[in-house]
Amino acid sequence: MTATANTTRATTSTVGALIRAGAVATVAASAATMAVAAVGQLAGVSLDVGGAPIPVLGFGVLTAAFSLIGLIIAALLARFARRPRRAFVRTTVVLTVLSLVPDLIADASTATKALLMLTHLVAAAIVIPAVARRLAA
Template structure:
């Protein structure tokens, strides 16, 4: 597991926490919009963010990483999502 792409370019270590923070903030913004617009904010948020998490692992397997790196990156996506999604969802109303 090298965290390098097929060209040998490594992923910077600080990219992990920075991107996790950025996309968590995007998730909070999405939750705020859904709290105002959706009929069922909590379930809409959970369904949307689970689908986006599934889409977020696609580049891990298509950008030329070795298998171990791709699975490690995908696991990091799922771990971050499993922390952020329930935490934000708990703060949303079930119905509006």
């Protein structure tokens, strides 16, 4: 019975550390993508897709939403995968590559497409390692 209690505590603290690291990474990634978008806009890159402008704040909101989905994936993998870190990194790298496809086919200038893809890569570069470090190898 004592072993069960210790295992439960270890799992709980690991999940707590995962959530904390994910939350910090989500905030950092959201701020970073908004900064990239703002700098791009200041440099003259249009944020218009299909004739409608994407607000700089929109980059942060979408980054936060998809980072939280990534955190849910990490928590599920931590619970069910044999090698959670490896599964998380592979899954999120594939999802990051797939996230570039809509940018490639968007009705936008080449510079806008490049900026959109850069924001995806910046967010992934912040969130994936931060969350992966908290998962069992």
